[in-house]
Amino acid sequence: MNIRSEITMQFKQVAQEQGMQLAILTDDLPLLNSGLDSLCFAMIVARLEGHLGVDPFTSSEDVIFPVTFGEFIHFYENAAK
């Protein structure tokens, strides 16, 4: 499974579990307009670490956090390279 589809699936699954209304996932969607809260993002990051084997958020103390859904995907694609 590629990284984009895995991330998309986790966004949808966590939103469903937490009873959140997920916005349509386009690359320019700001993450904070996705309908998910901090707890949802925390769960997504934890599950992606399990499924993809990487956690780019903790790879360095100086990483710049992604702001849009597209940046979030690139963040993981770069980390997996």
Place this chain on the structure above:
Amino acid sequence: MPQNSLTSLWDVVGASGDLSARFLFGAEGSRALSDLAKGSALYGHADELRGRSVIIATTSQLAAALALIELDGVARRVILYPPDLPLHYLPYVIKSADVDAIVSDGRTVKLDNPHVECFVPCNGTITPCDSDRTGQYQTKWILLTSGTTALPKMVAHTFLSLGGAIAIPDSPPERVVWGTFYDIRRYGGLSIFLRAMLTGTSLVLSNAQESTADFLARAGSHRVTHISGTPSHWRHALMSPAMHRISPEYVRLSGEIADQAILNRLQTVYPQARLAHAFATTEAGLAFEVNDGLAGFPTDIVGNTPQVEMKVEDGSLRIRSSRTASCYLGDNAPVLRGPDGYVDTGDLIDARDGRYYFVGRRDGMINVGGLKVYPEEVEAVINRHPAVQMSLVQTKKNPITGALVVADVVLKSIPETDGHDTQRVLQDILLLCREELSPHKVPSAINFVAVLSVAESGKLIRRHA
């Protein structure tokens, strides 16, 4: 107990000069403190609450803030009911805190509870009226916090213990506007509310129904200069383009351990800002602030912090000062201060290269984005499932909320290679947890394991640090 002069919140606010330029900015509107000088957010009913033990159970922070200003010194007790605490704990809180009055904006109604004699609406609007605000009591401020059981712990403070760390300036600082991500019904947010009220500034309050981006935009429009939140609030804010809507001079973190990564990111985004992370707990009060931009704290803070005595015993930080809470309320309440007056924070610290670093909790408490989770409470819910033999709830580090809750579960009989059954049990357990627990307490992952280690005492072996 009648109190001495000038020690209620309103006494200090009212004496701080021109109130016309000072506001509480809520998502639902702005309230000038000068309107409170000649009006009331309690529709003039504050006097009916005189000497009473009053729960403030509002959805709105703005309403709670206004009620607090009016009731300190007037009520015997005020109990701040947190916005995320389910209302079914109200009867327990009413009984334990000897409550006889409720202030609410509709979050709750007057219950059929024989103890509650008085119900006063407060929806955050100020109506012109005379209101006797003469301070007569050293009001106990009761903060609710999570405990090892499902029941909340009730921590008793006073205006003096909560505000004691705040220096009141001779004249209000110009241009300073405070903002807080942190709800003022929790210690971290309450300390910022009092800081703004006592130092003569305005304050921008967040709202649970408002997005982080909208809060940041609103904070920016009110020209917030000083702003506080947990590391998790800040990590969330840094995922928003709206982070550039504010340009603070001072950024404060509290409520969770600040790691180097979040400090570095904040300094990069707000290069002009002074960064501080504060160490405080609901029970121990504010102990110290770290201003050097580094995680952990210099070892010489212990022993060199004015008005706060600290010591490290059995690996955990203990604090004695006039800012600590006095006691817990309720039947069979645990002891808050030791015989020597020190509060054991339960935070384990370790010295490395001249700095102390936080390495875990003695009681295994998990801090999810500034909200406490005690493993025992979650385990009790999981163990209620008929297929569960035992469970162990632990922390898993997380870069967004600091930590998440995970559970290892032993089933009574593991269905042989039947993945469907196991999957169904897993979904059942999660459903049970979601019904019974606040969202941050629900395990983010459940692992089925064959055994859990049990000590000779018969207790589960936990690794906390």
